[in-house]
Amino acid sequence: MKKTPGKADKPLDSRQEEFLMAESLRAAHIGSWLLDLATNRVVWSDETYRVYGLSPESFELSTDSFLSLIHADDLAMMNEWLRACMADEKPDGIEFRAVRPDGNLKYLYGRGSLVRDSGNNPVRMVGTVQDITERKLAEEKIRHLASIVESSNDALIGVALDEKILSWNRGADRIYGYRSDEIVGRPVSVLVPANLRNELAGIMERLKRGESVEHFETSRVRKDGNLIQVSLTISPIKDSSGKITGASTLARDITERTVLEKRERMRVRVLEDLTKGLPLREILTEIVLHIEEENKGPIASVLLLDKEAGRLLLGAAPSLPKFYNDTIHGMPIGQGIGSCGTAAFTGKRVVVENIQTHPFWEAFRDLAMRARVAACWSEPILSSQGSVIGTFAMYHRIPYAPTDRDLDLMKSMAGLTSVVIEHRQAEQKIQQLNEELEKRVIARTAQLESANKELEAFAYSVSHDLRAPLRSIDGFSKILLEDYADKLDEAGRENLQIVRNASQRMARLIDDILQLSRLNRTPLRLLPVDLSALAATVADDLRKLEPERRVNFQIEAGGIVLADGNQMRVVLENLIGNAWKFTGKHPDANIRFGRETREGTPVFFVRDNGVGFDMKYAPKLFGAFQRLHATSEFPGTGIGLASVQRIINRHGGKVWIEGQVDGGATAYFSLPKPEQNHEKNPPG
């Protein structure tokens, strides 16, 4: 402390005392200060300057400049304290904050007192100031840690080596149900179920050896007697000399987690059973029994809704008496028909806390009494489309209101049963559809087979029976012509010849019709076919039939396709045959078989320079029995092109004819590329 000049009102020995005092203060890092009341001058010791982070050279000390150092929030408090000192009220020391020029905040502790002169008049104030920042921060940290411990959701329990509980936080209150003042000092074994006392002994042994126990899952007993699942982490506590003095226990309530894990395992099992094809009743029973086991008390039931009948059917209710289930099975749904009947009808959850007073149960009170159920909450089971397909219900033996957890549980189980029921219904639907489809296929196949058989029988009959009379007509006409030639005149002989021609023509018609019908009955046998070679054979046959005709054939080589050879022969016989026929009156007949490209695809053609036809009749060309010429002019049955079209269509190709009157005609046909044919009809 700086000496105040000219104010020597103390004896020398007291100055010495003052000096010694100042030295000891310096050693303790305590600064001192003085305020002269007469002059309002302030004096600080060097240590005081250090505390504030200032130096005497650069800081002009005054009461005002001192107050400017005080943290704004503490200024009022400081003024009040100074006033109290001045009034000699002898206040306690003051804790306040000061802001140093470097911006650092310091926690300071100040003391002060009033000094009077011999006449008892106040002359100055003296005091000390001390930097308590470190202590403050340490205190704050401890407070912070304590509040963490206190506010933790987990239980933090201190236990002595003799198993007595030393400390108990609010988390422990919550988990175990004991208040701190009820449990501290009692042995920790009160929390351990009787059958697990050995486990506790084992844990204590390990702790004494200095070992920790981490995430140990076990059961504990609450104050209310309920068992809970906890995960424990227990560590030994050592004193400063390293000696083990006790243990800290961190306990986390994993009851709900365990329940949810078990429920999840049940859910997985149920879904597995579903894919394994277990009966619906069995799977629903598994769900119901699990929920009953999990909640220890309520009885669960699943009812299925027969939508068409508007009735509930028993799904699974293994813990309800048979007479009760028998009564419920087939119960109609509707507003006010019990909990489930109403829930199924409205599609909304129905909570009946007391069956004996609730109007929905009026008709079933006696039944419920006999079944010893007093509360029934029912959650509708909704399909993925949102329609009601059943109910999930929970019953209690006593009137009971559901907790939020109960309601969540019912909703969750309604969801699971919905998946189960829908899946099973979908399976049944698929099975049913498959069976129906199979039946339909069998029926259709039978129809087809019988139609085919009829067609075969028809063709058989036509080919055998229709021709025989024609043979008689022709044969006996011939006999008449030969045996009775002398009795017939010219006209008679002519008429008989007409009869013979007609019968032969009809025989050809029958053959052609049979051929056309055969085209549909015989499967295609696709093999590489040389159309050019086939055309040449057909041309040869025609030349042999009518050797007197002069026809110039031009046949391009290389027309190899993948097709049914027999049927392609029919095509070429008809097309080249037509060309042969319609060039019959041409003195210089030309018939050409070749290949060209039309609209990017290769097409084959048979071209002639015969009589041609009017294109307006083109659409009629391919109809069976359609003819453009009189039989007398050009013979034919009108079946040929119909057969050609059927064959080409069956091969996936197209056929058409272009021509003009007296300008010849060209028949075109396309066949799908061999590669495509290969794909559709793999060889072998």
Next chain:
Amino acid sequence: MKKILLVEDNPDDVKLTRRALRENKIANELVVVSDGVEAMEHLAKASAAASEGTGTLPSVILLDLKLPRMDGLETLRKIRADERLKRLPVVVLTSSKEETDILRSYDHGANSYIRKPVDFEQFSKAVRELELYWLILNEPPPEIAPAP
């Protein structure tokens, strides 16, 4: 004299066949039966007579397919199953040229398949060629050959 067995239920066709034979100056005996049952009865008797040396089996059987009681295919099957008849030349002579008829006939062991033409001139020609082939050109199995 070689003989022909005609299995035919249609009297018109029988008449036309006879006419064709006559026109072609074929003098071989023509035995006519009108269905498979009669055919088998006749063949049984002929077979017995042949073994006794008192008769002969037909050199060729002209067999219609569509017959009352026992049809042509069944008759053919029976002939081929009979130890004494199985080598008899059988020509199916019928109206049909349905592929199934042709295939089945050969499958059952027919030696030939002829379709009866509607045109009598062609019918007559067919009969002539049949006779030429089966009665003259063809070498029958030894048991049919008349006893020397």
